Amino acid sequence: MIKVGVLGARGRMGSEACRAVESADDLELVAAVDQGDTLDALTAAEAVVDFTHPGVVMDNLRWCVEHGLHAVVGTSGFDPARLDAVRSWQESSPGGNVLIAPNFGIGAVLMMHFARKAAPFFESVEVVELHHPNKADAPSGTAYRTAELIAEARAEAGVAASPDATTSELDGARGTDVGGVHVHSVRLSGLVAHQEVLLGGHGEVFTIRHDSMNRESFMPGVLLSLREVGGLPSRLTVGIESLLGL
Numbered sequence: 505m506i507k508v509g510v511l512g513a514r515g516r517m518g519s520e521a522c523r524a525v526e527s528a529d530d531l532e533l534v535a536a537v538d539q540g541d542t543l544d545a546l547t548a549a550e551a552v553v554d555f556t557h558p559g560v561v562m563d564n565l566r567w568c569v570e571h572g573l574h575a576v577v578g579t580s581g582f583d584p585a586r587l588d589a590v591r592s593w594q595e596s597s598p599g600g601n602v603l604i605a606p607n608f609g610i611g612a613v614l615m616m617h618f619a620r621k622a623a624p625f626f627e628s629v630e631v632v633e634l635h636h637p638n639k640a641d642a643p644s645g646t647a648y649r650t651a652e653l654i655a656e657a658r659a660e661a662g663v664a665a666s667p668d669a670t671t672s673e674l675d676g677a678r679g680t681d682v683g684g685v686h687v688h689s690v691r692l693s694g695l696v697a698h699q700e701v702l703l704g705g706h707g708e709v710f711t712i713r714h715d716s717m718n719r720e721s722f723m724p725g726v727l728l729s730l731r732e733v734g735g736l737p738s739r740l741t742v743g744i745e746s747l748l749g750l
């Protein structure tokens with residue numbers, strides 16, 4: 505049995521994760537921690553999953569690293585500077601792997617994988633993410649990571665910037681720029697989590713779309729991550745692609 509702690513346990517994702525862990529035969533929920541609770545209860549856990557808020561996740565993660573716990577992080581908001589901070593904490597603390605997963609949905613991971621593969625073959629690429637209106641941050645962590653992967657693939661292949669002759673625009677009309685990739689964020693009642701990657705070439709458009717219809721859809725990826733985090737070959741892993749054999 506792997507002893508699991510959940511951070512953000514009363515939230516939309518944290519409560520779903522508590523239910524999923526409790527239903528798994530090989531996992532035991534030993535701590536369910538939310539805003540206002542002390543983190544000390546997490547010392548009973550071997551692996552902790554965080555679904556809190558981009559503004560607090562770094563403090564939680566530092567605490568987990570310093571206490572030698574394996575951490576699976578679903579919370580969004582990770583940029584290269586944050587990853588460097590995690591590495592530096594790990595250098596001065598023994599044990600404890602960290603797995604940062606921008607998205608636990610199997611289809612979402614495949615979307616990112618296919619977007620990376622397709623990116624060098626098309627002149628233009630943009631990302632549109634669409635979420636429920638209670639989401640704290642924009643763009644989504646998934647869109648940010650997708651844009652990073654696309655930018656990396658295009659840089660490796662020596663592809664030029666996407667053509668864009670805009671010379672006059674209202675602020676925000678072209679979305680935000682992540683590594684040269686435009687990312688657009690929609691917030692709409694009725695939605696859960698959705699993303700389109702639009703790739704445009706000569707007389708053709710290739711669209712990769714993923715839809716999370718409910719939060720249960722993330723749970724197979726969460727449970728897999730909790731099972732595997734302790735045995736990962738690197739102390740810091742971003743994305744669950746390698747856990748799926750991609």
Ligand SMILES: NC(=O)C1=CN([C@@H]2O[C@H](COP(=O)(O)OP(=O)(O)OC[C@H]3O[C@@H](n4cnc5c(N)ncnc54)[C@H](OP(=O)(O)O)[C@@H]3O)[C@@H](O)[C@H]2O)C=CC1
Binds near residue numbers: 537539607645
């Ligand atoms: N990787 C993935 O596949 C997914 C990632 N996410 C990400 O997970 C995060 C949470 O999303 P969601 O569940 O919708 O958000 P919610 O707001 O529903 O849940 C967050 C919970 O964390 C609590 N919280 C806030 N600060 C702390 C703290 N310091 N310690 C412990 N608990 C705290 C909140 O309490 P209070 O409300 O009182 O502030 C709340 O109960 C977001 O970053 C989201 O983008 C979401 C879905 C999938």
Ligand SMILES: O=C(O)C1=N[C@H](C(=O)O)C[C@H](O)C1
Binds near residue numbers: 646
């Ligand atoms: O807040 C959400 O809901 C989600 N957050 C993650 C993100 O920011 O990418 C994952 C998924 O999109 C749902």
